[in-house]
Amino acid sequence: MTDGTAHDGHHGHHDAADASDDLAERERLLTERGEPYARATVVRREPPVSANVGDRAVVTADGDLFGWVGGASCAQSTVIREAQAAIGDGKPRLLGLAPNPDDVARPGLDAFPMTCHSEGTLEVFVEPVIPVTQLLVVGDSPAARSLARLAPELDIAVTIVDPDRASEEQASGESATVLSTLDPDEIAAEVGVGPFVVVASMGKYDARGIAAGVLADAPYIGLVASSVRATEVVERAAGLLDSDPEAVRNAITNPAGHDIGAHTGGEIAVSILAELVEVRASVGAITASAGDSKHVTAGDASESADADACCSGDHDEAESADSADASDGPHIDPVCGMTVEPEGAPSVTYEGETYYFCCQGCADSFSNDPEQYLDADKGQPAHSR
Structure with a gap:
């Protein structure tokens, strides 16, 4: 799919300043939503081609193109495909399109055939823009503390929900934002759309963390809890959301983390981070299939299997x-x-x-x-x- 600014292939009919403003607004909206995208810029041309040096486009992870880098059959299909690949691996690339790809092939450039009848030549630089991964950590359990401390090493920005900790003076050098509110709507508003969420309050306010994750359209909501307590938490969260418990259950991953035989809080945090890295890599850093069955027992290892730890x-x-x-x-x-x-x-x-x-x-x-x-x-x- 392409935006109307690219229709008919007649770039000269469009005002360059307006097109630039439109792309800037498109990038702003994508950034605001935390969605990855790629910038594509024409850096070289040999006529006859309709694109000019400096023409730009934005390509989303879904393959929508906004802007102009040449006609659909000439350049757009190749640029879209390679832009999606760049979003997936986070690496920029220089594309060369020519009737005979060998004519432009050189180290550092990926050459492709130009399929337009005009048989011109284009070179397009594709730059992925990957938003910083946002992680909402709900709770102050040992696993939650370790997770908040380790996540920044993986370029993950952390927001913590913990009323008690919010009243404390933050440790020197600590970069995490700490929220005191337990209102799911307020939490969701603070973190924005699409954060990863890990709920590990040991029953104290797990349901509110899950509800906040659902309201924030979180692609991943991991719950550190036994299967018994998870059922109770899901019921509570469904009540807060006025939603079907089964729908809430399908939105969460429990137990959170990969099965690495974790027992301590630090080990559980590592298992969860491993899962988050995998999810982030598999979907271009923003989306995931939440609620998949896991074989991990980390949550049970960290807490009593049947007791609700909030009653401690x-x-x-x-x-x-x-x-x-x-x-x-x-x-x-x-x-x-x-x-x-x-x-x-x-x-x-x-x-x-x-x-x-x-x-x-x-x-x-x-x-x-x-x-x-x-x-x-x-x-x-x-x-x-």
């Missing part, structure tokens, strides 16, 4: 509803039965009563189906106070 006693920062009950002393989390001090704890108000939770994960579970956790006769938590 560590409280997340979250908005608490104003209520007279907040000063009444400890409450019982109706989801897991833990004793909770209401000050600073996540809370949900249901039918006029405010309930407090040990973590955002339990709060989200309760929000999805309050009756599941309440005594049907008394409207009280199934766990006695």
Whole structure:
């Protein structure tokens, strides 16, 4: 597919300044969306050909061409094919098109036949533009910490979601952006479209990380969790998104990472980075088939297989509803039965009563189906106070 600016092959009918402005806007939009593309520039010509030295085009990863480098049968098909290859391997190339490719062949130039009847000669420089890979790391587990520390070595820009860490002074030289919000919409807005996402909060706010990834159209959402907890997290995320749980399940990869026998947080991070490198390379650095079956056991090695780690006693920062009950002393989390001090704890108000939770994960579970956790006769938590 080509843009209208290339129709009829009569480049002289187009205003050069307008065409340049159009291409600049096209590049801006692609960059804003985090999509890779390639610039193609005519650097040499021998008439008769319709393109001139300095004519330019932008080629997307999908093979759409905007701009002008010669007619469809003359140059466009070759430029599109080679531009897509450049996007895939990240390497620029110099193309030569001539009736007899041997006439232009030389070291550093890839020669191709010019198929136009005019039999002119063109040389086109193709330069891939690969956006920096964005990675959203949700959580403060050992694996999450290692992942955030190692990812920049692979030209991956990291954003961390961790309310507790956001309040700390960042370590000297640390380049990651740290977000305090747990609102999926706000997280998605901060990271933009199409980041890679790894969720490793050990149950504290995994569902919110997955929901943010879905909202951001993440091509890869990896979850570090046991299969048992993953099922619970998917249900919570589906509730937050008002979506079908099966659709959410298909959007994630669990366990995240390649099977390298990982056990420590650092090893798990390495296994995940290996997977991200593979995904990035296979799709020109931006898209991937998320939710594929994996044979890795890294998530199970890092966490208890059946216990929801969010109930370990560590409280997340979250908005608490104003209520007279907040000063009444400890409450019982109706989801897991833990004793909770209401000050600073996540809370949900249901039918006029405010309930407090040990973590955002339990709060989200309760929000999805309050009756599941309440005594049907008394409207009280199934766990006695």
